[in-house]
Each structure stands twice: as structure tokens, then as C-alpha cells.
Amino acid sequence: MSRIVDRAGTWIGWALFADLASAFTLTFGYMFSKPVTMQYPDKEKWLPYSRYRGHHFLKRDEEGEIKCVACELCARICPCDCIEVVPYEDENGKRHPAKFEIDTARCLFCGLCEDACPADAIALGQQYEFSSFSSRDLVIGRDDLLGKPGKAMTGGGVVTARLNTEQDVLVEASEPQGYNWWRNIRRT
Amino acid sequence: MELLFALGLIAIKIALLIAMLLLLPLPLTWLERKIAGHMQQRMGPMRVGWHGLLQPVADGIKLLTKEDHIPAEADRFLFKLAPILALAPPFVVFVAIPFGESISVLNAEITLYVSNLNVALLFVFAVIGLEVYGVIFGGWAANSKYAVLGSLRTCAQMISYEIPMGFAVVGVVMLAQSMSLVDIVRAQSDLWNIVYQPIGFFVFFVAGLAEAQRIPFDLAEAEGDLGAGFHTEYSGIRFALFMVSEYVVVLLVSVLSVILFFGGWNGALIPLPPLLWFALKVAFFIYVFMWFRFTLPRYRYDQLMAIGWKVLLPLSMANIIITGIAFT
Ligand code: SF4
Numbered sequence: 001m002s003r004i005v006d007r008a009g010t011w012i013g014w015a016l017f018a019d020l021a022s023a024f025t026l027t028f029g030y031m032f033s034k035p036v037t038m039q040y041p042d043k044e045k046w047l048p049y050s051r052y053r054g055h056h057f058l059k060r061d062e063e064g065e066i067k068c069v070a071c072e073l074c075a076r077i078c079p080c081d082c083i084e085v086v087p088y089e090d091e092n093g094k095r096h097p098a099k100f101e102i103d104t105a106r107c108l109f110c111g112l113c114e115d116a117c118p119a120d121a122i123a124l125g126q127q128y129e130f131s132s133f134s135s136r137d138l139v140i141g142r143d144d145l146l147g148k149p150g151k152a153m154t155g156g157g158v159v160t161a162r163l164n165t166e167q168d169v170l171v172e173a174s175e176p177q178g179y180n181w182w183r184n185i186r187r188t
Numbered sequence: 189m190e191l192l193f194a195l196g197l198i199a200i201k202i203a204l205l206i207a208m209l210l211l212l213p214l215p216l217t218w219l220e221r222k223i224a225g226h227m228q229q230r231m232g233p234m235r236v237g238w239h240g241l242l243q244p245v246a247d248g249i250k251l252l253t254k255e256d257h258i259p260a261e262a263d264r265f266l267f268k269l270a271p272i273l274a275l276a277p278p279f280v281v282f283v284a285i286p287f288g289e290s291i292s293v294l295n296a297e298i299t300l301y302v303s304n305l306n307v308a309l310l311f312v313f314a315v316i317g318l319e320v321y322g323v324i325f326g327g328w329a330a331n332s333k334y335a336v337l338g339s340l341r342t343c344a345q346m347i348s349y350e351i352p353m354g355f356a357v358v359g360v361v362m363l364a365q366s367m368s369l370v371d372i373v374r375a376q377s378d379l380w381n382i383v384y385q386p387i388g389f390f391v392f393f394v395a396g397l398a399e400a401q402r403i404p405f406d407l408a409e410a411e412g413d414l415g416a417g418f419h420t421e422y423s424g425i426r427f428a429l430f431m432v433s434e435y436v437v438v439l440l441v442s443v444l445s446v447i448l449f450f451g452g453w454n455g456a457l458i459p460l461p462p463l464l465w466f467a468l469k470v471a472f473f474i475y476v477f478m479w480f481r482f483t484l485p486r487y488r489y490d491q492l493m494a495i496g497w498k499v500l501l502p503l504s505m506a507n508i509i510i511t512g513i514a515f516t
Pocket residue numbers: 074077078079080081082083102106107108109110111112113114
């Protein structure tokens with residue numbers, strides 16, 4: 001009995017375009033719902049999580065000395081062969097890199113160099129805005145790597161930003177957590 | 189003097205009409221992208237001008253400065269002719285379309301149409317049928333598989349949907365006892381035709397969707413399976429001409445729906461200037477077109493043919509018979 005009603009109901013619905021009507025109400029509802037677009041870089045900017053693998057940076061120890069001991073393990077494990085380390089020995093007999101170059105144009109940001117490093121000297125930080133017009137600019141030397149920003153501390157979220165064409169994207173106001181950008185996403 | 193004045197008036201009207209039809213696709217593309225964006229919870233164009241309002245201008249400049257590429261194996265003459273053939277008929281049709289009764293400017297009554305043909309409806313359907321040549325030539329001349337397939341589909345689709353479309357408006361003609369679009373609108377001053385002709389409107393609108401090659405009937409340029417259909421090989425300004433013609437056809441079908449079934453410039457409830465009423469109704473139909481586009485998937489080719497011949501054609505015939513029995 002219920003099946004017959006069911007079928008009749010389907011048929012009536014079909015004749016009155018019930019499926020189309022529900023589709024149109026759905027899209028109409030979406031039309032007036034808030035967009036989920038993150039307006040990067042005009043208004044907002046995403047903050048990476050602390051586990052984010054962005055641009056590499058080299059660390060210093062407490063004395064301000066570069067941590068890297070130029071063991072070249074990172075260069076060895078790198079699947080893209082994009083790290084080049086040339087060691088030297090300083091007056092105390094310690095090894096340090098005379099030259100440490102990463103070709104970020106070839107790098108695939110796998111993070112293996114970070115895992116391999118015995119001295120905890122290299123890591124992948126939070127910076128993700130380093131596009132360039134020339135691939136030569138993407139070969140980053142030792143001193144630049146020392147100055148790169150480290151791991152993100154806040155993690156996730158969106159903060160207000162403003163595009164500054166002279167420099168990079170400037171983050172203007174940065175609340176520690178930002179907002180949860182899933183808040184407008186409709187899940188039915 | 190009298191003649192000169194009349195001729196000058198017609199020239200001015202035609203110039204205005206052409207300017208309007210050429211410029212209207214600009215806001216329409218913006219609107220379409222905005223609607224698409226918001227229906228998908230995106231924002232659409234945002235960066236050129238306020239809320240992306242100048243985006244169509246930027247796109248236009250881009251299209252105008254792109255390389256005008258003609259494939260080596262193409263039939264050069266037909267290839268160049270096709271966009272013009274696709275563009276001209278929708279423009280010509282607007283000669284017969286009334287936008288209102290008349291307005292008085294400097295004590296002179298100026299009618300809001302270029303000409304009030306007594307067979308306007310016939311003229312509209314005859315001329316709009318010619319648009320298919322542009323599509324056929326475009327697909328054929330490009331000498332590309334996708335283009336030929338697209339234009340073959342278009343031919344079949346246009347021809348099979350023109351028939352129910354033509355039959356669907358017969359009911360309207362029977363009610364108004366006239367083929368002049370102005371008379372048809374005047375006949376609806378009490379009650380709009382949609383009340384008498386719901387089936388006619390349904391058939392007309394579905395066939396209009398097919399005629400304008402919009403989703404769910406956009407098989408001719410199905411991005412998923414045909415690249416871009418008949419205009420796959422077109423670039424730059426010629427591609428822009430095809431796009432303009434597509435939007436003008438959308439406008440045309442909206443205008444015709446309003447004139448034939450929704451009382452043209454006759455208002456209801458709120459007293460507004462007739463021209464504004466007309467524009468509002470047309471805008472609503474254009475919105476419906478876009479709403480359909482971002483809601484529905486595409487029909488399969490055999491379904492398209494089945495709908496045309498097995499559903500719309502009998503429905504439109506039945507509509508004629510019912511109208512004939514009930515109202516005359
Ligand atoms: S992240 Fe991977 S690819 Fe990039 S430098 Fe390190 S090891 Fe090489």
C-alpha cells in the first residue's frame with residue numbers, strides 16, 4: 001500500500017517538477033548566503049598552521065652562531081637535489097657552511113631536509129609569499145635563509161590584510177586566532 | 189520635410205538600438221558571473237572596479253587585443269563570415285520589437301519601436317531562424333572535429349525546437365487576433381496571456397532556452413564533451429561576436445516572453461512607467477535564464493530530441509486545440 005502511494009507521490013512530484021523546484025530553491029538560497037571566499041590579498045590573509053611547510057629558514061644557536069654543521073645530509077636526502085652546501089672550518093675548528101644555497105624553484109617542500117638535519121638547523125617556516133619574475137631570484141643564499149621567518153605560532157585562521165604593491169602583502173591587523181573561515185560554509 | 193524628419197527619427201532609433209544591443213552584453217556578462225559566483229558561495233569578479241563592475245570592459249579589451257587566429261585548414265571566407273551571420277539576425281529581429289507605446293519628447297509623439305510590422309511575430313521567427321547559418325558555417329569552416337560536432341548538434345536542436353516554439357505562440361496570436369507585437373501587448377491590458385496560456389508559455393520558454401543554447405540545452409557548446417562546440421577555433425574579436433550574439437538571443441527570448449505572455453509594458457498592482465515595467469520583467473527573465481544555467485545539468489542528446497519531438501510538440505499542438513475550443 002505504502003509503495004503505491006510512494007509511486008503515485010513520485011509521479012505527481014514528477015509531473016509538477018518537484019525535483020526542479022527543490023533545485024531552484026536550493027540555488028536561490030545559496031545565492032543569498034554569505035560567500036566563503038577568502039579575499040586574499042585584498043582584504044584577508046591566511047595564517048599558516050605551525051606544521052605548515054613554507055619557505056626554509058636556518059636557525060642560530062644561543063650564541064648567535066649558525067646551527068648548521070655543514071654535514072650535507074640535507075643535500076643528500078633532498079629528492080630534488082636543490083641544496084648546495086660548501087663547508088669551511090672556523091678558528092675553533094667547527095664546521096659551518098661557507099655557502100648554503102637552496103633553489104626554491106626546484107624544491108617541492110617535502111620537508112625531508114628538516115627531518116634529516118642532525119643539528120636541527122634547517123626547517124620549513126611559515127612564509128608562503130615568495131613568487132618572483134625570475135627563477136634566478138629563487139635561489140636563496142645562506143644569509144637570506146637566516147633572516148627568514150620561522151614556524152608559525154598562532155596557527156590557522158584568517159586575518160585582515162591589505163595589498164601593498166611596493167612590498168609584500170602586509171598584514172595589518174592580526175588577531176592571534178583570526179576567524180574560522182569554515183563558519184559560512186553550509187553543510188547539509 | 190516631413191519625410192526627412194521621419195527618416196531621421198528612424199535612423200536615431202536604430203542607432204540607439206544598436207548601441208544598446210552592443211553594450212548590453214557587457215553588464216550581462218558581469219551579472220552572469222556574479223550570479224554564478226554567489227550561487228556557488230563565491231564572490232565573482234571583485235578586483236576591477238567596484239565589485240568587479242569594470243571586469244567586462246577589461247575582458248572586452250583583452251578580447252579585442254588577442255590574436256585573431258584562423259586555422260590553416262579552415263575555409264577562410266566562411267570562417268570570417270560566420271560570426272557576422274550569427275550576430276546579424278538577432279539584431280535585425282529587434283527592429284520589430286516594441287519597447288512601449290510612445291513617449292512625448294518636445295511635443296512630438298515618439299513611438300518606442302522602429303516599426304510596427306503587422307506580421308511582426310512571423311518576421312521574428314523567420315529571421316531568428318537564420319541565426320543557425322552562422323553556427324553551421326562557423327562549425328563547418330573551422331574544419332575541426334569538435335566544431336563540426338557542435339554545429340551538427342546545433343542544427344538539429346535549432347530546427348527541432350523552432351517548431352514547438354512556433355506552435356506555442358499560435359495560441360497568443362489566436363487570442364490577440366493579430367500578429368503585430370504591439371497589438372498583442374494591447375490585447376493583454378486586462379489580463380496577461382500567461383493566465384490563458386500556461387502551456388504555451390511553458391513550451392515557448394523551454395524552446396527558447398534551447399534556441400538561446402543555454403543550459404540545460406547547451407549541447408552545441410558543451411564544455412565537457414566538445415571543447416567549446418562550434419566556436420572552438422574562434423578567438424579574439426570573432427569569438428566576442430559569437431558571445432554578443434548569444435547574449436542578444438537571451439535578451440530576445442526574454443523580451444519575447446514578456447511581450448507574448450507577460451503583458452509587455454502593462455503594469456500590475458504598482459503604477460510604474462510602462463518602460464520601467466517592461467525593463468523589470470525582462471530583467472527578471474534574464475535572471476531566470478542565469479538561474480537555470482547554474483542550477484541544472486545538461487541533457488543528453490537523445491533526451492534533448494525526445495523532449496523536443498515527444499513532449500513539446502504534442503503539448504504545443506494540444507495548446508492550439510484547447511485555445512481554439514475555449515476562446516474562439
Ligand atoms: S623541502 Fe624537500 S625538496 Fe625542498 S630542499 Fe628540503 S629536502 Fe629538498
